[in-house]
Amino acid sequence: MRALFIAAATWLLAALLYFFEEVIAARYRIDVRDNRVARRVRTQLRMLRRISVVVVIVCAIGTVLLSIPGAAAVGASLFASAGLLSVVAGLAAQSSLANVFAGMQLSFSNALRVDDVVIVENEWGRIEEITLTYIVVHIWDDRRMVLPSTYFTTTPFQNWTRRTSELLGSVEFDVDWRVSTGAMREELNRIVAQTELWDRRVAVLQVTDAVGGFVRIRVLVSAGDAAMLWDLRCIVRENLVEWLVAENPDALPLGRVEVRQPARPSGAAAPRPAGAQRPVTEAPGLFSGDSEAVHRGEEFTRSMPIQEVNDQKF
Template identity: 60%
Template sequence: MLAAVVTFAGSLLVALLAVTLVHRVVRRIGRRSALFAGLARHAHRPALAVAALVAVQLSLGVAAHGDWRPVALHVTGIALILAGAWLLAALLVVIEDATLARIRVDVSDNRHARRVHTQITLVRRVTVVVVSVLAAAAVLMTFPAARAAGTSLLASAGVIGAIAALAAQSLLGNVFAGVQIAFSDALRLDDVVVVEGQWGRVEDITLTYVVVHLWDDRRLILPTAYFLKTPFENWTRTQSALLGTVELDLDWTVPVEELRQELRHALETSDLWDGRVCVLQVTDAVGSFVRVRALVSASDAGRLWDLRCVAREHLVAWLRARHPGALPQVRVRELPRAAATAPVPAANGSSDNRVFGESADGEERVQAFSGPEQTAPSAQPVQPR
């Protein structure tokens, strides 16, 4: 009995000392390596548990005698399976964290980085679930009765699978949708989206639901299957730069060319404008008002929102100060006709009145939205009768 106790204590002490020494070495290396730092942080406790259980199992197999030995070995084996699954899951998490640390998302063009982050995050959750399921199955297979039951259940696995699929149809649909979203590149972490009439940023993507951080700090939680069945707007699908509009209903006497020049002046003095698009057009002139639309651009959705507000406030203040008669009004008497000598701006006098053409960005938009060139059919001679 004394020999068994000494063997048990000695093997356990050796195992713990070995793991402690390895942990100190790994932690020292981790000062210069993110991978080893993650190992020291996540794998230390599961490694201690595995080492201790291995020492206990070896001691029981060598020095233990009696009727309690098989039960102790069985319990130790189950604990060793669970501790091994814990260690494997920790190692997978360390590898995934090290991969994520090498991919930066704090850069201007982070579309590829956000895609990889989304995929690795979902793969991490899938691997943890798979390891847990395999560990549970391994524990059950240590019981003879469970092995016999498993053999008999294999014959009816098809029926059980069909029943389980029907019972968990919604859950499985969301799981498959989450995997499809991760690898189809339709939605990524930090994408700016518009869903259910709400504007926000994708904060988290799980196997069953997606969390959208709305602009007013609310969270909109949607099932992953929603993004495969319902159309939604993704403002950062290919790039973060966007175009935005500012519309004003004004009087017919509004000086359009002066307003156009004032818009450009306002944008050039703002650090929110990215310098790509500055266009002002009259998009409607029906009834009592003239609708003027200003088209502006910014490097991301947040800057675009602020830039639209700044441009709108500036134009309204300029009209009130310089041309109050151009503000919306309902006439109760006929105004005198404008003088015949009033200057009329040329249609092509400024590039700020064209969305398509006249500028580098406009030429690119022409190529993007124009269809293939049509070749005019050659004239056929008329045959005399």
């Protein structure tokens, strides 16, 4: 009966931990635009709850062993040898312990939170779950990428919502030199003003390059989060392409080829007879071609005078 009471008390304590976690988490909603604080609190609550449940279960097992007369010595020796067991377990599961400490570090260092938008392994997704040993990333196409906690402490990754969920995105066009940038800028302002995806912070059109026969135009727009920014970029790209085709077709990129007919200039010399060699024209050089060049060559190539020093000729 004592063991059953301890087990029931352990279950009740674990259920209370779950209950208090849900009560506190309900005050921090993550379905709003600015949810950075809520995501941090939820991550820390979940990690604290899991650690607490593990500690409660271990203490309950030890208490049950101590409450049984025949197993009291086993329970006492178990608690007494906890230091030795921890050393042995640490040597046997170094990678697991590293993941555990890495998960705790990520949870309480505010470097990574639940629902953060990240780029890992060239994949865009959100942090769906943070455990003691692994982290689940929900990829945009509904795939799940499971990574060890040490990955985020040893490998660089991009966190798009580290401080705020607001982001900037670019849309680029390669158009002809005859593009009307002023009219295109007015069309951009008209497009973003008619969509709720734009947060009214940034809407800029700039010419960033003009080489290779094309003009590179970059459009910068801003949105409240990564998902809205992706949709906004697609809308801006689609509508600007339609505008170029309908309103400014001269701006569409072209490949130009110039065809020339061979023609002899009016003052050109008469054609040479068959077998005649073309005369060689001597161009002015460094040591030949004119009087100054010849004099310069003589300075470098003339004979050096012979001098006698101590009955020796040099």
